[in-house]
Amino acid sequence: MTAAFHDLMAFQRETEALAQIAGRLGWDQETMMPAGAAQQRGEEMAAIEGVLHARRTDPRVGDWLARAEPPDAAGARALSLIARAYGRNAAVPARLASEIARVTSVAQGIWAEARARDDVAHFLPTLERVVALVHERGQALAAAGYGQGDAYDALLDDYEPEATAEGIAAIFGRMRPRLVALREAILGADRHPAPLAGHFAEVRQLGLARDLATAFGYDWTRGRLDLAVHPFSSGSGNDVRITTRVVEAEPFNCFYSTIHEVGHAAYEQAIDQAHLLTPLGAGVSMGVHESQSRICENQLGRSRAFTHWLHRQMRAVFGDFGIASPEAFYRTVNRVQSGFIRTEADEVHYNLHIMMRFDLERDLFAGRLAVSDLEDAWNTRFARDFGVAVDRPAHGMLQDVHWSVGLFGYFPTYALGNVYAGCLHEAMRADLPDLDAALAEGDARPATGWLREKVQRFGGLLRPAELIERACGFAADEGPLLDYLEAKFRAIYAL
Known part of the structure; x- marks a missing residue:
């Protein structure tokens, strides 16, 4: 040296x-x-x-x-x-x-x-x-010379090194037809799960949220849980904090926001301590980071096995809340509807939210859209993509914090994270054939241990594409995610 x-x-x-x-x-x-x-x-x-x-x-x-x-x-x-x-x-x-x-x-x-x-x-x-x-x-x-001379690509490179807007647009172009077809089939189905209804006290939601964070491997000696308007994870190494939010009529908001942020936080906590306070001591990209939060929130946290366990926990905490069977609860957790809020969107609609924001950002930075026209552009695009009119700005262009803090180029990494999560989930299931038995007992340790070993411990040591390919045994693409979504939701909706 x-x-x-x-x-x-x-x-x-x-x-x-x-x-x-x-x-x-x-x-x-x-x-x-x-x-x-x-x-x-x-x-x-x-x-x-x-x-x-x-x-x-x-x-x-x-x-x-x-x-x-x-x-x-x-x-x-x-x-x-x-x-x-x-x-x-x-x-x-x-x-x-x-x-x-x-x-x-x-x-x-x-x-x-x-x-x-x-x-x-x-x-x-x-x-x-x-x-x-x-x-x-x-x-x-x-x-x-960054971003191949394009301002938006140069910003995107902050969050997903080596990615380009053109490449992401191509991925989105391949994803959109299958997502839209699946959504239309679901919305036209004869059977629809019942929504969750009732009052779920804040203190009890937060207690169960802490249990969920523990189940997904959050180290409380190096973190804490607080409330925020927009849930987030902050820090790395030995001080990694998470936030959630509580709506007393909508406990899934709290529970799945918590699991999502724990996915981020557990990544940071799992990085090899030898990399602490070095360039290798943080997640390698936002797409990879998002893969860790989304696989915990969705493929694991919304799985049939885990929701059956969560159903028991909710009955213990809240009593009879109107959904008697674990299977009905699984369908309710995975209910598909055209909602306004990205962070509350089901798995089928979520990427469509991201595609809309990505296109609006590109138009802003290409000079095709003025900030003063952004609300009209948002509302027009939302009505076209989701079939409903935005009812209030807080449900429209004011819902996300990202643009206020200058995070342009960040949004597309959410969908990339979903793509990576689809690949990781396919590889994980191949390696852990008995995973559902553990999840049914509220034990996510086999899955979180697999993620630590295959992805998280490396921090920034490997390039994003290299990391995902090594973890999965194949190069990342959107196929596994779309296959997973179609199999899951066609079964839920008897399509």
Whole structure:
């Protein structure tokens, strides 16, 4: 190991630690920060982003990279990730990085106010500013050669390295016909599961949510559960926090949001401790990250075996809640309907939500759509894709936090995560033929152990495509996901 490699990794460790502190400020903003602190928090976030940007573009990093000799394959991968990040950060002016941090921190609160008030006009000026700043960043990255010279591809590369909008559009183009055909068959079916109805007290929901988090491998000694408007997971290594939300008439919202976020958190907690506070010490991409949350939430958490166990738990916690049999409960959990909210969407509709957002984002960044016209474009597209009219902005373009915080290019990774999850589930079932016996007892450890061994422990050591192919034994494609969906829902709806 050269001195340059040692010095670079020591410097990087401090940078990673500061990034974790910035993440903790974001967690606090979403969970506990008093509303009156929003403007000050914006200044705080801008200040720490300025420090981080200065470190990430420090000329010494370039010098160390030129002289560093890695001791092993992990060291070589760490150097490649540092070099990639160094080039991307150097392409973005420090002024712009700090301004994005400041504006998006404040924008988050403005979005929450607008959502609560169903007032798009209250949010539009801020959103226009966010889009302009993020577009400027994308253009700066594209000018430096990232994203093959395309601003949106350069932004997408933040979340799913090596992915392109054209490639994702091709995947979506292959998925859409089968998803739409399945949806139409389901909605025209003679048999439809009963919806869940009743009152489910918050304290009892949260108690069961904690049990679900434990069942899916969440380490409570290195995490905590809190409430947020939009559930999320935050942190890595030995401090990984999750949030959920509670609607007392809709406990599935809480339960499956919790399982989803535990999928993210368990990934971060399972990464080899040798990678802590290094470029390898976090999930390799958002698509891979999403695969861990979606496989836990859907293929495992909504499986017949696991929902039979959950039915028993709900009866123990809430008493008779109107669904007597485990099989009827399984069908209710997997009920398909054209709802407004992406995070509450069933497995059949979910990817259609993502495809819509992806197309709107591309239009915004290509100049084909103005921010001022976004609400009309959203509502028109939603009515066309889902067959219902948006009834209020909180159920439309104001429902997601992502655009307020500048996460353009992030949405398509949700659908990529579903594609990866479909492949992982197929491979997992082949390796664990008796998995349902454990899930029927509320024991997800065989599945979560398989995910830790095959995916999670590597952190950023392997490229996303390489990681999924090694875990599954075949290159990722949309086929396993679509096959799974068709088999599952045709059985539920007797198609």
